[in-house]
Amino acid sequence: MTQAVRWGIVGLGSIAHTFAKDLALVSGGTLTAVASRSIDKAKEFANEYGAAHTFDSYDALFESNEVDVVYIATPHTSHEVLSVRAMEKGKHVLCEKPMGVNPEQVARMIAVAEKNQVFLMEALWSRFNPSIQEARQLVQNGEIGSIGFIHADFAFYALGRDAENRLLNPNLAGGSLLDIGIYPIFLSYLFLGMPKKIQASSHFYKTGVEMQTSMIFEYENAQAILYSGLNSKSEMKAEISGNEGSIFLHPRWHEAQGYTIEKEGELIDYGLPTYGRGYTYEIEEVQDCLISGQLQSNIWSHQNSKDLARLLYEVRQKSGVIFPFEEQKQA
Template sequence: MKASTIKWGVIGLGNIAHQFVRDLALIKEAELYAVASRSVDKAKDFGSKYKAKKMYGSYQELMKDPEIDIIYIATPHDSHKNLTIEALESGKHVLCEKPIAINNEQTKAMIDASKKQNKFLMEAFWTRFNPSIQQILYKINQGDLGDIKYINADFAFRVENPTGRMTDITNAGGSLLDMGVYPLMLSYIVLGKPKKVLATSNFFESGADKQTAMILQYENAQAVLHSSFVSPSNMSATISGTEGRLNIHSIWHETQGFSILKNGHKIDYHYPTLGKGFTYEIEECHRCIQNNQIESEFWTHQNSLDVIEIADEVRKQSGLKFPNEL
């Protein structure tokens, strides 16, 4: 790369894209170069607000722009596979919103494209790069909590408009893939892949899940997880071991700290994020691109495959199916 500045293109200009580009502006080496929407007016409004150099009325126009180094894909889940592969084949690196795809087969195809094109691809599990989460994993690996036996995590709030994108079954909507993947990710980075999954869901009339309960059974541990669009929760998380308990402060997936309770004593740890916290996954993308890596060792291609495999099993157990799933 000729310059130290990494030029970003953003595809899909919904709520999460607004949050992402506000954090992108906090990274000195990052430049919001271009944005794209299926509506050129929406692209112009978004691009003007955040001072993008180019605004496109189609995703393909943005992909063809030779100035762009990496594309952030923030469209509905069902479009991730095709847009990611198209972007990689256009010679662009890709950061794709979670879930990376709607099933394991789609994820494999995206990873194969990354390898074939020799371009960086990462799922945007920003929580994995949160400073508190990094410190939590360090303390667990140091044995501060003893052997981990139990994880409890949820991600639940009430959706006021149950007819929007988040509950549209044709877009792979529902609480599991929108929110439930966060608790699944937490259990996975601490305990790995479970031996067995038990799951059940309640559904909207559309067929999308409105709440899903999951139990992950490990050799010597269990995780009890929940996602919901019908009622709010504390959105906290607990990791319990033989030597102590760790509470991730709410809202846990964007946490600013955690507490450890051990031997009758409580210690609070505070790790305020830069911006909302997307900054850390952005910096990881930059590091990998500068080092000519096609994946991050902190959230690998295999990690994405593993988590979507668990989600596939949850859907199998609960009966959650998406139309035209390929």
């Protein structure tokens, strides 16, 4: 691919607006098409961000010759079906996290990508955050010795929202885990890999969704204490602690604008402000992969998405989080 990468967006909620703003900051790509079930909403979004083409159905965008790669920004439960439909039309896909609600969905999506020889990546933007990238490199270089402890949390108050809101609706795979618990789980996985054992406990809201979950990931010589919740705020400062020092990712750590290293009682702060909101880095990775002909990212690969889906599902099994559509399937 030698020309500018042509993007399409389906699902035009708040995250799509943030993505479109950051896309405008990245060279080598342009927003050419958007789709919504409401053509008025699509036209309004297109006018705001300069997209030349609007569609009142997602399939019409997937069939368009004006789009190379589609950003799927719809609720969790539609990620698999929309990604598959896009890839079967030959479109590359960046799918918002979690890529699938469970490991089976993720496996099917990857199989379709491989069959159709198209690019597929989970939009786990924190993996590309400069502070997190730098922290990982520091750990690999032995800056804080061997990791013995990780702490990461992500919580905000959301119980005042309408019961049909995607966060509180079990039919839309609501709850804290898939939406924000994915971030602490990802951080533990990034630094320590797959745990030997998982402990997890959840509290549930009146709508049936899990509203807070505490997790312990056990490793050979380390533990990760992780938390997500919708019934209170948390500090959202992550700690990676080794036998020679610690790294603290500044709040809100999943979109950190810097980090602090503590060694021998001395604290040194490093500022690493993101370009735009921070979606710019995953956008650049997608475009670099497409230009070089890669069908998956080396930074966040298909296997990484499979592992993350497996971890999320195991936490759900431990804490009793089953969605209605999964119960129907089991029955």
